[in-house]
Amino acid sequence: MGKIIITGGKPLQGTIKVSGAKNAVLPILAASLLTTTQTRLLDVPNLADVQVISSVLQELGAKIEKKPGELLISVPCLTGTEAPYEYVRKMRASFLVMGPLLARAGKARISLPGGCAIGTRPIDLHLKGFAALGADIRYGAGCIEAAARQLTGARIYLDFPSVGATENIMMAAVLAKGQTTIENAAEEPEIVDLANFLNSMGANIKGAGTKVIRIDGVDRLGGATHAVIPDRIEAGTYLVAAAITRGNLLVENVIADHLKPVAAKLIEAGAELTEEETGVRVNCTGKVLKGVDIKTLPYPGFPTDMQAQFMALMTVAEGTSIITETVFENRFMHVSELKRMGAKIKIEGRTAVVQGVKNLTGAAVKATDLRAGAAMILAGLAAEGETAISNIHHIDRGYENLIEKLQGIGANIRRVEECVPALG
Numbered sequence: 181m182g183k184i185i186i187t188g189g190k191p192l193q194g195t196i197k198v199s200g201a202k203n204a205v206l207p208i209l210a211a212s213l214l215t216t217t218q219t220r221l222l223d224v225p226n227l228a229d230v231q232v233i234s235s236v237l238q239e240l241g242a243k244i245e246k247k248p249g250e251l252l253i254s255v256p257c258l259t260g261t262e263a264p265y266e267y268v269r270k271m272r273a274s275f276l277v278m279g280p281l282l283a284r285a286g287k288a289r290i291s292l293p294g295g296c297a298i299g300t301r302p303i304d305l306h307l308k309g310f311a312a313l314g315a316d317i318r319y320g321a322g323c324i325e326a327a328a329r330q331l332t333g334a335r336i337y338l339d340f341p342s343v344g345a346t347e348n349i350m351m352a353a354v355l356a357k358g359q360t361t362i363e364n365a366a367e368e369p370e371i372v373d374l375a376n377f378l379n380s381m382g383a384n385i386k387g388a389g390t391k392v393i394r395i396d397g398v399d400r401l402g403g404a405t406h407a408v409i410p411d412r413i414e415a416g417t418y419l420v421a422a423a424i425t426r427g428n429l430l431v432e433n434v435i436a437d438h439l440k441p442v443a444a445k446l447i448e449a450g451a452e453l454t455e456e457e458t459g460v461r462v463n464c465t466g467k468v469l470k471g472v473d474i475k476t477l478p479y480p481g482f483p484t485d486m487q488a489q490f491m492a493l494m495t496v497a498e499g500t501s502i503i504t505e506t507v508f509e510n511r512f513m514h515v516s517e518l519k520r521m522g523a524k525i526k527i528e529g530r531t532a533v534v535q536g537v538k539n540l541t542g543a544a545v546k547a548t549d550l551r552a553g554a555a556m557i558l559a560g561l562a563a564e565g566e567t568a569i570s571n572i573h574h575i576d577r578g579y580e581n582l583i584e585k586l587q588g589i590g591a592n593i594r595r596v597e598e599c600v601p602a603l604g
């Protein structure tokens with residue numbers, strides 16, 4: 181596995197274009213299992229996670245035609261109803277095929293996703309929803325089996341507005357008999373994108389993007405063409421890249437509304453943000469940024485997927501900032517890596533207290549998860565000297581052409597493949 185090498189200290193300048201959203205395309209791909217007719221997806225990012233979910237779909241009988249930025253998916257008949265551990269282990273979102281499989285085939289067998297670097301990642305809310313729709317849920321050896329002759333609409337209250345549970349239940353309910361109401365649903369833009377895709381296939385979903393989603397079951401779904409929304413986390417990462425290097429960057433292909441929670445905190449820290457015709461410009465040339473407090477929350481709160489990157493920025497802001505992670509219980513693995521670069525951070529339970537320093541220093545660090553990896557890149561871009569990041573497969577999960585895009589705005593960054601010496 182390779183490394184990313186960065187020589188920091190250069191303000192980033194120019195224009196950078198955001199790709200389609202990873203967290204929107206994954207459930208949408210799962211939803212394409214719900215129809216026998218072809219679906220066409222546009223603005224599909226070329227990511228490791230997209231390849232994993234594509235393999236899961238192919239395992240289940242999908243024929244997938246790939247063109248640049250586009251996927252054509254058809255599942256004339258399901259050849260299986262099982263998502264094996266080999267895939268679920270690589271990517272938790274593989275669990276999102278359970279709802280569509282239950283709806284279309286009346287059964288599904290999915291390996292238990294288990295925890296990951298950011299937390300235990302339970303699936304109880306997904307299962308509670310399926311059970312409310314009438315599915316019989318059984319735990320097998322390392323897997324979950326669900327079966328239902330006919331799913332029936334129900335009223336489901338989520339104890340927490342889980343993104344994945346809202347999506348999985350929504351996908352199961354579209355073909356159920358009668359009406360389903362999901363209360364305390366997640367309101368993330370990716371939920372809205374999935375609902376728009378399902379509705380264009382013929383589903384009847386109302387209220388996506390609010391706390392109450394109503395789904396009137398239909399008999400069948402047809403094909404659809406859908407363009408995936410821009411990735412708000414990728415966009416947020418680039419906004420921070422400009423801020424941390426005191427650069428001036430136009431981030432294109434964004435939905436400014438989706439960026440509000442991150443933009444508000446950047447402005448509070450002293451960054452200058454302006455909406456332009458093709459995107460959002462962040463100008464931090466010569467600016468002194470100050471520490472601000474953030475608390476991660478479900479949308480429209482500050483996204484947990486931007487916490488690590490924002491913490492990287494706060495390590496070089498003036499004063500103290502308090503960062504509270506309320507969504508995942510273990511999402512501070514990047515702290516020890518940032519400290520290797522000279523950051524001053526103390527963890528107190530679910531809170532990290534960051535005392536800004538004048539400069540970070542390049543070091544050998546690792547990407548402990550996807551966004552932690554993005555944070556190390558941001559820190560490396562700002563640091564004095566060279567930073568070498570290992571475990572970069574995490575970063576490949578969620579950022580399309582990252583190295584090339586950053587090189588295009590003046591970053592001194594490259595990827596090196598590690599040579600394994602031949603035996604004998």
Ligand SMILES: CC(=O)N[C@H]1[C@@H](OP(=O)(O)OP(=O)(O)OC[C@H]2O[C@@H](n3ccc(=O)[nH]c3=O)[C@H](O)[C@@H]2O)O[C@H](CO)[C@@H](O)[C@@H]1O
Binds near residue numbers: 273
């Ligand atoms: C592929 C994808 O879209 N991933 C995103 C999705 O993950 P994901 O859908 O896994 O995140 P959830 O919203 O489900 O998880 C949020 C919280 O709910 C808890 N929980 C979740 C499900 C459940 O059945 N029981 C339960 O207790 C989790 O442990 C966590 O503490 O939303 C997260 C929160 O915005 C993002 O960080 C991820 O990038």
Ligand SMILES: C=C(OP(=O)(O)O)C(=O)O
Binds near residue numbers: 273485550551578
């Ligand atoms: C946590 C993330 O993804 P996943 O839910 O797929 O692990 C993420 O996108 O930051």
